[in-house]
Amino acid sequence: MTSADRWLLPDGIEEVLPPQARRIEQLRRRLLDQLDNSGYDLVIPPALEYLDSLLTGVGKDLDLRTFKVTDQLSGRLMGLSADTTPQVARIDAHSLAPEGISRLSYCRTVFHAKASSLLASRTPTQIGAELYGEAGVGADVEIISLMLTLLESAGVQQVHLDLGHVGVFRALAAKAGISAEQQRELFDLLKLKCATDLEAWAAREIQDAALAEAFALLIRLQGDRQKLDAAISRMAELVPETSAELAHIQQVAEQLALRFPQTSLYFDLTELRGYNYHTGLVFAAYIPGYGDAIAQGGRYDETGAVFGRARPATGFSADLKVLARFGTYQTEAKQTVVAPNDNDPALWQLIAQLREQGKRVVVPLNDDAIRADLYLKKLDGQWQLVEA
Numbered sequence: 549m550t551s552a553d554r555w556l557l558p559d560g561i562e563e564v565l566p567p568q569a570r571r572i573e574q575l576r577r578r579l580l581d582q583l584d585n586s587g588y589d590l591v592i593p594p595a596l597e598y599l600d601s602l603l604t605g606v607g608k609d610l611d612l613r614t615f616k617v618t619d620q621l622s623g624r625l626m627g628l629s630a631d632t633t634p635q636v637a638r639i640d641a642h643s644l645a646p647e648g649i650s651r652l653s654y655c656r657t658v659f660h661a662k663a664s665s666l667l668a669s670r671t672p673t674q675i676g677a678e679l680y681g682e683a684g685v686g687a688d689v690e691i692i693s694l695m696l697t698l699l700e701s702a703g704v705q706q707v708h709l710d711l712g713h714v715g716v717f718r719a720l721a722a723k724a725g726i727s728a729e730q731q732r733e734l735f736d737l738l739k740l741k742c743a744t745d746l747e748a749w750a751a752r753e754i755q756d757a758a759l760a761e762a763f764a765l766l767i768r769l770q771g772d773r774q775k776l777d778a779a780i781s782r783m784a785e786l787v788p789e790t791s792a793e794l795a796h797i798q799q800v801a802e803q804l805a806l807r808f809p810q811t812s813l814y815f816d817l818t819e820l821r822g823y824n825y826h827t828g829l830v831f832a833a834y835i836p837g838y839g840d841a842i843a844q845g846g847r848y849d850e851t852g853a854v855f856g857r858a859r860p861a862t863g864f865s866a867d868l869k870v871l872a873r874f875g876t877y878q879t880e881a882k883q884t885v886v887a888p889n890d891n892d893p894a895l896w897q898l899i900a901q902l903r904e905q906g907k908r909v910v911v912p913l914n915d916d917a918i919r920a921d922l923y924l925k926k927l928d929g930q931w932q933l934v935e936a
C-alpha cells in the first residue's frame with residue numbers, strides 16, 4: 549500500500565466534511581423534532597445482530613445487501629443492519645408489544661454490502677417512521693403525508709409521488725397460480741417496464757385470456773392518475789380480486805391530492821419496491837435530477853408474524869445525506885466570538901454562558917487564524933462582547 553492508497557475509501561463509502569456535516573446534523577435534528585412533534589417515538593435498534601434475527605422474514609434482497617461477520621464471543625454469524633424497518637417491526641411486535649396503534653421513528657447509519665444503485669452510498673443514514681396497528685387508508689395517508697412534510701421541511705422541491713400496490717400483482721399471481729420462477733421473471737420484466745416483452749410473456753405463459761390481458765395491462769397502469777380510470781376499471785373487471793386494492797390506492801391518492809396540491813401524483817402498478825417484504829400500497833418520491841427515489845416506503849403487514857405478532861404496518865425511509873444534498877433548507881448561521889487566552893474565572897464563566905446560549909466561542913492557540921465576528925475584551929474591568 550502506498551501512502552496515497554492508505555487514504556483510499558472503499559467504493560460507495562464516503563467521509564463527510566465541514567460544512568456539509570453540520571448541515572446534515574442540523575437537518576437530522578430538525579427532522580427528528582418533526583417526527584417527535586407528529587407523535588412518533590424514537591427507537592435505536594442495534595447496528596449489529598445475529599443474522600437469523602436480522603434476516604427473518606425479509607427475503608433475498610436484504611440478505612444479499614447485508615454485511616456478515618463472525619461473532620468472536622459466540623462463534624455465531626452476525627449481520628450489520630442494512631434496513632431499519634424489519635428491526636423496528638420486531639421492536640413493535642416483541643419488545644414493546646403495545647395494545648393498539650404505535651408510531652416509531654429512527655435515524656441511524658445502515659450498511660450495504662452491495663449499493664442499492666450506482667448513485668447510492670453503501671452507508672446511508674436511514675431516517676424514517678413506521679406506523680403499526682392500523683390497516684385502513686388513514687394510516688397510509690398519515691405516513692405519506694409525514695414523508696411529504698419532511699421532504700418539504702428539508703427544502704426538497706418539485707416532488708413527484710408514485711403510488712403502487714403490490715397486492716394487485718399478488719392477486720394476479722395467486723389467481724394464475726404462477727410458480728416462484730415465473731414470478732421472478734415477471735418481476736424483472738416489470739422492472740424493465742417494457743410493454744412488448746410483458747405482453748409476449750403473458751401470451752406465452754398464461755393460458756386464461758382474461759388473466760393474460762390483466763398481466764399485460766399492469767404495465768399500462770402507470771402515469772397520471774386521472775388518465776388511468778379506464779384502465780383501472782378494466783383491471784377490476786378482468787380480475788375482481790384486485791378491486792379492493794385498486795379502490796384503496798385511489799382513495800389514498802384523493803386524500804393526498806387535497807393535502808398536497810403542489811405534489812404531482814402518479815400511479816405505477818409496476819412499482820413493486822426492492823425488498824420483498826412489502827405486501828400492499830407502496831410509494832416513492834422522486835425529484836428532477838436524481839435517478840433514485842429520494843424517499844420510499846409501503847405497507848408490510850406480514851413482517852411482524854415471524855416475531856409472533858402479525859400487525860398491519862406501513863412506513864417510509866430516506867437517506868438523510870441525500871435529503872441534505874438536494875434540500876435547500878437554510879442552516880442556522882453562527883457568529884464566532886474570539887476570546888483571549890486568559891485564566892480569569894470571570895472570563896471562563898462568561899465563555900461557558902455564551903456557549904450555553906449557543907454562541908461559538910474560540911480561544912485561539914498560537915498559530916490560529918480564526919476569523920472573528922466578535923471579540924471578548926475587558927473594558928472598564930468587565931469582560932464584554934465587542935464587534936470585530
Ligand SMILES: N[C@@H](Cc1c[nH]c[nH+]1)C(=O)O
Pocket residue numbers: 631632633676677678823844845846847848862863864865866
Ligand atoms: N425501509 C424501506 C422503506 C420502508 C419503510 N417502511 C416500509 N418500507 C426502504 O428503505 O426501502
